[in-house]
Amino acid sequence: MVLERKLVLDDTDTYCPVRATLALLGQKWVPHIIYELMDGKRRFNDLAHRIGGCNSRTLRDRLKNLEDLQVISRTIIAVMPPWVEYELTPKGRQLGQALEELQRWGKTYMVEPCI
């Protein structure tokens, strides 16, 4: 399951693309992963290091999800030892750009803790 069913359906139980987008971004680490990949491709370990605090298994799950949604692509570099590289697809880059607007808003207006 890529996204939680109840988060992507509207009140008439119809699939809503905008809700699906928010559900995707609401998954812990997802915005951070996209943000880190905006600079270019990254190996798994490098990504794990930069993100910090996300365990490997969760990171692998999130990356798999994002790959299934074609937000990122995964390339195996077959040298010895082989490694895996992740990169935003054009679709992923556009999501990153849309996210920057939201990030800018948050950093301007949500600076004081709202809890």
Added chain:
Amino acid sequence: MVLERKLVLDDTDTYCPVRATLALLGQKWVPHIIYELMDGKRRFNDLAHRIGGCNSRTLRDRLKNLEDLQVISRTIIAVMPPWVEYELTPKGRQLGQALEELQRWGKTYMVEPCI
């Protein structure tokens, strides 16, 4: 409580404005409320009608939250019978604009159900 504590803290338990923004938008009906107010001010009943499916109590809660966060303003029109009008603040309009980018992305790329 305006936003759920665990949704706005990062892995080092520090408040994160970007997470707070996503937590706000992840609240059911919030993007819809902002969207409806992008056209201009609305009375409570008009808003409830346009949003549809959200009960009055939940809508009132969400509007109160958005008012506390200064995303919307609430004006009482003191004629008989009095009514209440809601309007986006400049901060709220900017959030609406940031959301449009995300909405555009979702409508372009998340059209197929991802569940």
